[in-house]
Amino acid sequence: MKKPAEIYAILKEKFGEEKVEIKEDAKVAPWMVVAPDAIREITKFLRDDDDLDFDYLMCLSGVHYQKDNTLGVTYHINSTRKKHSLILKCIVSEDNPHVPSIESVWKTADWHEREAYDMVGIMFDGHPDLRRILCPDDWEGYPLRKDYKVQEYYRGMKVPY
């Protein structure tokens, strides 16, 4: 079992300080900000390293931080054998919301990423099948963005009925 600070030290040595940054000020648990271009390598390393052994992606959520005009992806990962967990975040700008997909690392990310795309509008590069999952394919806008306005008509039906 490793503490997030120890895991951070390992990651910093392997990937460099500019790729990961730890935030200790969080109330519940420390979390790390990961540079989007490094997320796939870092998660793959976390999964394959014998001491870290993160085999379980608990949750992947998309968040809209309206104040900063950014979108975030939060990864909650866990190891069922080593029993430690970790929180990673990727922050991207609203204008260019591209994050590499980690579907190749944990298959469960497939549907989670589709949901984050559907609800918040984050593009996951390299995802094999990035379609809307909960809303219809031809729905407009991303419902969980803070500035979302429901479309007036959907296929001739009035939406806010």
Add this chain to the structure above:
Amino acid sequence: MPELRTEEMVINMGPQHPSTHGVLRVELVLDGEIVVDAIPHIGYLHRCFEKHSESMNDYQQVIPYVDRMDYVAAMSNELGYAIAMERMLEIEVPERVEYIRVIFAELQRIASHLLAIGTYGLDIGAFTPFLHCFRDRERILDIFESTCGARLLYNYIWVGGLSHDVPLDFKEKVRDFVKYFPPKIKEYNDLLTYNKIFIDRTADVGVLPSEVALNYASSGPVLRGSGVNWDLRRDDPYSIYDRFEYDVVVGKGEMGTVGDCWDRYIVRVREMEQSIRIIEQAVEQMPDEGDVKAAVPKRIRPPEGEVYARTETPRGELGYYIISDGSMSPYRVKARSPCFVNLSVLPAISRGSMVADIVAIIGSIDIVLGEVDR
């Protein structure tokens, strides 16, 4: 003789189909009787409760919404939400409340598993076990009804406490049930579990190997059915589960391969026995006196920050990721639904199986579409 034309056929199973347990559409690509691919299409019940909760001006008002996610195990949904919020607010919950919550959560687990195994028998063509299961589930719902007036959607577990106290004869009722129920499990086993036809339909069908289950982050009976010894009640303890003795049930491949439909089914049956053990101990230890509303906050105004809390519901790991911006309404509530994640493994385990087995595979995952679509 003219040459026969062969091509793959695409069939839509659902959205209105008795064995999809709601409105789920599975696009089946068939090569004769063999399934080449099964693509689930979800979202027919989507109402975006996450968006609704952002417009609530009180964290307590989200609870009726989370009830309606997994509507056959609403108590477990509420418990998860309450625990997440209590962690965020650093609320210490009274002893008596913890015991009542555990008893209700475990009763809910039994009720939900009874529905799961009853309807699973129904999917495969066994009608009688369904009636037996519903007869016993009714007794649990009666206990819920006498406590909070509702049979399915309770709004009972609140952040910091409970909406009101249990009735005076509560312990008696629970003890009656604990005595009544174990012999009935034998009845289900005789009727369904060890029935030759049932075993033929479920053993060696829809095999989910343990590495695949972990990679797809399956949880609950689906993960344990694949032989992975993982239960959040023990491995990431919450509430007071560390005070009770119980076993974590895993699939062993008794009738076929580890991780087949029968294994997922038997895990549910045996978990009911373990839940009875927990309830038995909890009823004995539960204090008689104590205000269940003592720790309920008048106004909830958490500091800026976020929390991820997960609990073991009947269907698996239910996680709540809640972000607060310091105001009265939540900034973001995300529910990591166990059914949503478990369903995503469906294509992986149904490729190569017979089309008739798809019903058995979907039933063994035990999905509730209200929670898949949220």
